[in-house]
Amino acid sequence: MFCYQCQETAGCAGCTVRGVCGKTAETARMQDLLIYVTKGISEVTTKLRGEGKTVSSEVDAMVNDNLFTTITNANFSEDVIRDCVEMTLSKKEELLKELDSKDGLHAAALWHGERTVFDAKAKNVGVLSTENEDIRSLRELITYGLKGLAAYVKHADALKADSRKIDAFIQSALAKLLDDSLDAEALTALALETGKFGVDGMALLDAANTGAYGNPEITKVDLGVRKNPGILVSGHDLRDLEMLLEQTEGTGIDVYTHGEMLPAHYYPAFKKYKHFAGNYGNAWWKQKEEFEAFNGPILLTTNCIVPPKDSYKDRLFTTNVVGMPGCPHIDGDFNYKDFSPIIERAKKCQPPTELETGTIVGGLAHEQVFALADKVVEAVKSGAIKKFVVMAGCDGRMRSREYYREFAEKLPKDTVILTAGCAKYKYIKLPLGDIGGIPRVLDAGQCNDSYSLVRIALKLSEVFGVGVNELPIVYNIAWYEQKAVIVLLALLSLGVKNIHLGPTLPAFLSPNVANILVENFGIGGITDVESDLKTMLA
Ligand code: FS2
Ligand code: SF4
Numbered sequence: 001m002f003c004y005q006c007q008e009t010a011g012c013a014g015c016t017v018r019g020v021c022g023k024t025a026e027t028a029r030m031q032d033l034l035i036y037v038t039k040g041i042s043e044v045t046t047k048l049r050g051e052g053k054t055v056s057s058e059v060d061a062m063v064n065d066n067l068f069t070t071i072t073n074a075n076f077s078e079d080v081i082r083d084c085v086e087m088t089l090s091k092k093e094e095l096l097k098e099l100d101s102k103d104g105l106h107a108a109a110l111w112h113g114e115r116t117v118f119d120a121k122a123k124n125v126g127v128l129s130t131e132n133e134d135i136r137s138l139r140e141l142i143t144y145g146l147k148g149l150a151a152y153v154k155h156a157d158a159l160k161a162d163s164r165k166i167d168a169f170i171q172s173a174l175a176k177l178l179d180d181s182l183d184a185e186a187l188t189a190l191a192l193e194t195g196k197f198g199v200d201g202m203a204l205l206d207a208a209n210t211g212a213y214g215n216p217e218i219t220k221v222d223l224g225v226r227k228n229p230g231i232l233v234s235g236h237d238l239r240d241l242e243m244l245l246e247q248t249e250g251t252g253i254d255v256y257t258h259g260e261m262l263p264a265h266y267y268p269a270f271k272k273y274k275h276f277a278g279n280y281g282n283a284w285w286k287q288k289e290e291f292e293a294f295n296g297p298i299l300l301t302t303n304c305i306v307p308p309k310d311s312y313k314d315r316l317f318t319t320n321v322v323g324m325p326g327c328p329h330i331d332g333d334f335n336y337k338d339f340s341p342i343i344e345r346a347k348k349c350q351p352p353t354e355l356e357t358g359t360i361v362g363g364l365a366h367e368q369v370f371a372l373a374d375k376v377v378e379a380v381k382s383g384a385i386k387k388f389v390v391m392a393g394c395d396g397r398m399r400s401r402e403y404y405r406e407f408a409e410k411l412p413k414d415t416v417i418l419t420a421g422c423a424k425y426k427y428i429k430l431p432l433g434d435i436g437g438i439p440r441v442l443d444a445g446q447c448n449d450s451y452s453l454v455r456i457a458l459k460l461s462e463v464f465g466v467g468v469n470e471l472p473i474v475y476n477i478a479w480y481e482q483k484a485v486i487v488l489l490a491l492l493s494l495g496v497k498n499i500h501l502g503p504t505l506p507a508f509l510s511p512n513v514a515n516i517l518v519e520n521f522g523i524g525g526i527t528d529v530e531s532d533l534k535t536m537l538a
Helices: 025-050 057-069 078-098 115-122 133-158 164-176 184-213 238-248 259-266 284-294 340-347 366-371 373-382 399-410 422-426 447-464 482-493 511-521 529-537
Strands: 219-222 230-234 254-257 276-279 298-300 316-319 359-362 387-390 415-419 441-443 473-478 499-502
Touching: 025 057, 025 078, 025 115, 025 164, 057 078, 057 133, 057 164, 078 115, 133 164, 133 184, 133 238, 133 482, 133 511, 164 184, 184 238, 184 447, 184 482, 184 511, 219 259, 219 276, 230 238, 230 259, 230 284, 230 340, 238 254, 238 259, 238 340, 254 259, 259 276, 259 284, 259 359, 359 441, 366 373, 366 447, 373 447, 387 529, 399 422, 399 473, 399 499, 399 529, 415 447, 422 473, 447 482, 473 482, 473 529, 482 499
Parallel strands: 230 254, 230 298, 254 276, 298 316, 387 415, 387 473, 415 441, 473 499
Antiparallel strands: 219 359
16 A cells, blocks of 8 residues: 555655554555546546536536545545445446547546456556656645545535536546646646635535525534533534434434534524534544543544544444444435434433533634624734734644644734634634634634635735735644645635645655745745744744
8 A cells, every 4th residue: 555645644754554544555555446446437527528418416426425535534444435436437337338439538437347356456556656756746736635625515515506617627637637748837737726626615615504504603612511412423514413403403412513513513503403512522633532431422424533442433423425344324415314323322322421611712704704804904903913823724643733732822912823624623722812802713613614714814915905925924734634735725726825834744745846835835844833933923
């Protein structure tokens, strides 16, 4: 196996024996094959579109699901991934028959094989099959961005958003990754185009979420527990949460959020549920201890799932593209899912063990911040706010991420942190105070709500009449998995410069590609808190 798609990759170079995430070599190879056949079907659909033919939304959804399935900490089930390969191949055979001409198709579009040959094939189609390290680096950068984009599109589709243009782009980009005539320059342009579609994808999801559930509003979220048995919901999918809240109403069971589901509390539509209790625990990587202490069933709607301990494995439910061998899975689509197995399980469980008490404040997405615009602008003009520091992104296990807690703690009192994603757990519970009633940590929501931070930056540049790079905003972003890659590409496509990315730069950036990013966009890593505070606040 060879995988280097996430920040925790072994030795900052690549996982080759087993994933640091827990992924086995067999599963990693099957994911490689899934990506290969997904590129293949995408070349076919792109050619069909070129011939003026329609591609069904089921095929679009299949491509997006395949990409999402291979995101870090989403699916650890080799059998499920094999099924995805098989279904994709069989759909591709059907689509090939619709083509007027198969001329020029890549081997990935033409390959077909039975399940028995998948393992042998998988060994030859992984990341290292692209020999030139710069081309490989750019192809993987784009692939990971597309994975993140596909995830966001799936959430938007769950709320019936129209993603056809983005779907067509995803497939055309995947097809281009098979094209050996594309050089580093063409691939760099494709990476930026992927970022542009990343902005569109996040905007689509933002419109879908706010259309369905209202605009997030400033909200205090309880961190303690109640006396009833509970169900803990993690991951990013709000539609799953909605269905679960409907089905648990009046059952005597409370519903808690975990990790990236915390921002659900900020939406007006969910506030009507009296049994929607609060947030339990922290970011994804602490789930082993926290899921154990929760005592009740847990529903993982997306990544990040960690291979569980036996003590809670049978009460860890997955849905959507999430998979874990030995854990029960809830099927169904976004019209209806039957969550009764989880609800019945909860009734037999003890209430959660309290981990902490108190509250945290969030819900500072674009509309809520715009409502405070006068106050914010005044604070900038008077010098009460000197800098905004974007600290969005992901949290992770590495000790080196303590940097972000320390950085937040040591920021001067005239700075405001703009955040989104699970990175916030490093500092959202710190008593950082406020500036004239404006909280010093403005949490917009999930990682996809980085879109809100973009909207806020664009609004400030409009109000102050300067470009985005002239604003008093610095970017100190923590990344872990591939949704952070699409957020990064989105920012680059908008012309945002001088982003600091940590705790380490991606292993998939070759020295030359890293140089392109440094020279054209001023991307840099992090050093130590004291030095970085000096440079970033200068
Ligand atoms: Fe956190 Fe994991 Fe949000 Fe990532 S819970 S690292 O999926 O997308 O951020
Ligand atoms: Fe390693 Fe990350 Fe790939 Fe898992 S997802 S195998 S930890 S690089």
